[in-house]
Amino acid sequence: MHRLNKVIEQYGRWSGLTIYTERIEGHLESDFSQSLENAKSLIETICKEICELKGVKIESTASINHVLKKAFRAIGYPSSTSVTQISSSLITIGQQMGTLRNEIGSTSHGRSLDELRERNSKVDEMTKELLIDTTVIIASFLIRNFENENPRHSGESLVQKVQYSNNQEFNDFWDEVYGEFTMDYYSYPASEILFYTDNKVYLTELKAFKEGED
Numbered sequence: 194m195h196r197l198n199k200v201i202e203q204y205g206r207w208s209g210l211t212i213y214t215e216r217i218e219g220h221l222e223s224d225f226s227q228s229l230e231n232a233k234s235l236i237e238t239i240c241k242e243i244c245e246l247k248g249v250k251i252e253s254t255a256s257i258n259h260v261l262k263k264a265f266r267a268i269g270y271p272s273s274t275s276v277t278q279i280s281s282s283l284i285t286i287g288q289q290m291g292t293l294r295n296e297i298g299s300t301s302h303g304r305s306l307d308e309l310r311e312r313n314s315k316v317d318e319m320t321k322e323l324l325i326d327t328t329v330i331i332a333s334f335l336i337r338n339f340e341n342e343n344p345r346h347s348g349e350s351l352v353q354k355v356q357y358s359n360n361q362e363f364n365d366f367w368d369e370v371y372g373e374f375t376m377d378y379y380s381y382p383a384s385e386i387l388f389y390t391d392n393k394v395y396l397t398e399l400k401a402f403k404e405g406e407d
Contacts, residue, residue: 197329204340232328239335240264357388363402
């Protein structure tokens, strides 16, 4: 999970996924069915988020196989590329994860007491490692490919080409209205806080200020 956690940390939009990675790691030894359940949910959540952000509709009853296919298409891979073959393999693995989850899950189809005690031993350590590593690969692949094509702050990086120091007249005006903000021994002018915390609003107010001068 360390590799995937680093990817999640790199792209802040996906920070909510840590709830799954923590559950996956927390149940590896005690109840692997729970780890597998959360691994499946992790992949489904990533796929659904990608599809939602790309405007691709997913049926509420869609299987993990179908959801993965939709996500790869939403990312934009044409059917003629070699990546499609890779994605098909990943989709197959994802489907098998869902099947295995049903086979060893503690609530699936009603289990006898003996089955409940033995379910965690039905998957050997090497298979557990393979499944978790596969989850990391699929999740990292989807997130990184999506982010490469849809960087969250691409628009913000462009607007921040406007330099704070080049708009001193507006900054002075804003600071006169809102003053400075003090935290312990530190003090920051309102204009500087606005510039670095919400650059789009800063530009909107800057534009209005300049238009008001005309």
